Amino acid sequence: MxxxxxxxxxxxxxxxxxxxxxxxxxxxxxxxxxxxxxxxxxxxxxxxxxxxxxxxxxxxxxxxxxxxxxxxxxxxxxxxxxxxxxxxxxxxxxxxxxxxxxxxxxxxxxxxxMQIITPEGLTLLNGGPSYRRAFLDWGLFHHHQGFYRVWSNLNRLLKQRNAALQQINDYSQLLIWDIELVDLANQVTKWRKKYVETLKPEIEKMCQLFLPELEISVSFSQGWDRNTDYTTILQTNFERDRSVGYTFSGPQKADFKFKANGLPVEDVLSRGQLKLLMCALRLAQGEHLMQEKERxxxxxxxxxxxxxxxxxxxxxxxxxxxxxxxxxxxxxxxxxxxxxxxxxxxxxxxxxxxxxxx
Ligand SMILES: Nc1ncnc2c1ncn2[C@@H]1O[C@H](COP(=O)(O)OP(=O)(O)OP(=O)(O)O)[C@@H](O)[C@H]1O
Ligand SMILES: [Mg+2]
Incomplete structure (x- = not known):
């Protein structure tokens, strides 16, 4: 292209x-x-x-x-x-x-x-989790035809749920939303996990090339306790969600973190090294798309x-x-x-x- x-x-x-x-x-x-x-x-x-x-x-x-x-x-x-x-x-x-x-x-x-490598793009490493979710979701958008629809529905439903939380006082009133929300959350999370798994070797290879002096490791967190199913999380968090006025846990809190020699990259890498890591990640993602989709x-x-x-x-x-x-x-x-x-x-x-x- x-x-x-x-x-x-x-x-x-x-x-x-x-x-x-x-x-x-x-x-x-x-x-x-x-x-x-x-x-x-x-x-x-x-x-x-x-x-x-x-x-x-x-x-x-x-x-x-x-x-x-x-x-x-x-x-x-x-x-x-x-x-x-x-x-x-x-x-x-x-x-x-x-x-x-x-x-x-x-x-x-x-x-x-497109892949963009700019000074502003360092937020991928030193900004909030939303930048890293966007990185993952960019991949899913280009790898799965159905992703955009599922992702849009998930965001719409979360917004509706958050609005409803401010008006209701009984969890049963939320059930109708949560059945669909759980399905969408699980689907997005399944895609994200799979994507991280397939991208990981590409990232490791590229980091070896650009930052051979460092041991870079990546980890994905799905946005809620991985040993508990999302239905249970939504039920048990209900009072807390209601008091804060939004859905506290879920795929909207997922993150994809990077460590260098076991320490958070944003705390220990120099600016040049952060820039190199960003290049490595963007290249890995671009090459992965090329291999899988020939794009x-x-x-x-x-x-x-x-x-x-x-x-x-x-x-x-x-x-x-x-x-x-x-x-x-x-x-x-x-x-x-x-x-x-x-x-x-x-x-x-x-x-x-x-x-x-x-
Ligand atoms: N809406 C606008 N209409 C007209 N000019 C604008 C507008 N917004 C920004 N500019 C001007 O456009 C110019 C181009 O900015 P740009 O960021 O592209 O420069 P650059 O070549 O990348 O510079 P640098 O080397 O400093 O990064 C600037 O002079 C800026 O003030
Ligand atoms: Mg410029």
Whole structure:
């Protein structure tokens, strides 16, 4: 999967951009504030219907403009798609796939699996459990066709249950929700466990490559006591759930933790090591998808040169080349990209929102 062409209109400081990309490496070089991250953000937006930087769409639309528009041509070995997304300042969204209206963001997300390696992405390791659940659920979304529906139903049901908890005083009134909730929770948890099991060897292999000096271990917790079934948990927690006003235990509390030599990674690793671990996890997940589903991820790598030494940069580039992914890398100077150059690459100069091939 690769983006062959991208048109951008009124997205941050990118007022009108039309670019053809290499199916391999694409380097974006420019000064601070020139628009490098904005380009990655636009690509990410096209595949997720949201930004990795800002939750408020109106901050992304160029100042004084009524909307932004993104239009991409996507290619794999056999197929080509044309996808479009427009966001209006007053809130509405228009999406098209091959000229037809698309209803759901998940349709775009299925077409464009992406891995993002940015400084903000360190929350995967030092942020709350929701970031790690999102990491797992990204995998499940791309591996299981039915996952999105089950996951959406689970979240909807949890919201309804939490609202009901504030109004009722007898557990029997919740039973009707809990029968379905237990089914969905068990299904999501079964998928998550299986996914962790199959991903674990990939993660270990990649950590061995990027952080050979450390023994990295991973562990999954499902969000409730693993020796007790979820039905019993919901029943016995009822009074507590009622007093706090939400469902305390469940798949919405699952976590996927990492330790280095037996200690939490966020406490003992340097920033560079955390960045390397993040690279290892993202690569492991991307390669796993490729092996299982023969689908390539697009890698977005922002502000990357800082904090990684040249050997590690070369190592990452080598790995990405081997797996044949399309990659976008930003840097302030070309020298910072020296170790990442390969046969297939294109370099763009970014200057005050204007992007040109060098
Ligand atoms: N809604 C908007 N409309 C117009 N310009 C914006 C908007 N939001 C942000 N900007 C500006 O867009 C520019 C591009 O920012 P961006 O983060 O892409 O820069 P960058 O090249 O990644 O810089 P750095 O090297 O510092 O990370 C900045 O000058 C920023 O102030
Ligand atoms: Mg930037």
């Amino acid at each position: 690769a983006i062959s062409r991208l048109l951008i209109e009124h997205f941050r400081n990118l007022s009108a951009v039309d670019l053809e990309f290499d199916p391999g490496f694409n380097f974006l070089v420019g000064n601070n504030g020139s628009g490098k991250t904005s380009l990655l953000e636009a690509i990410f937006y096209l595949g997720h219907g949201r930004s990795f930087k800002s939750a408020v769409t109106n901050r992304i639309i160029s100042y004084d403009q009524p909307h932004f528009t993104l239009h991409g041509k996507i290619q794999d070995k056999q197929h080509q798609w044309s996808i479009g997304l427009q966001k209006l300042r007053q809130g509405s969204t228009l999406m098209k796939i091959n000229g037809e209206d698309a209803k759901k963001i998940s349709d775009l997300a299925h077409l464009l699996p 390539h991820c697009i890698f977005l790598i922002d502000d990357f040169a800082s904090e990684l030494d040249q050997y590690k940069r070369a190592l990452l580039a080598e790995r990405l080349q081997q797996n044949g992914s399309q990659v976008f890398v930003t840097a302030i100077t070309q020298e910072q990209l020296q170790e990442m150059r390969s046969k297939n690459n294109r370099t763009f100069s970014v200057k005050q929102g204007d992007i040109q091939v060098i």
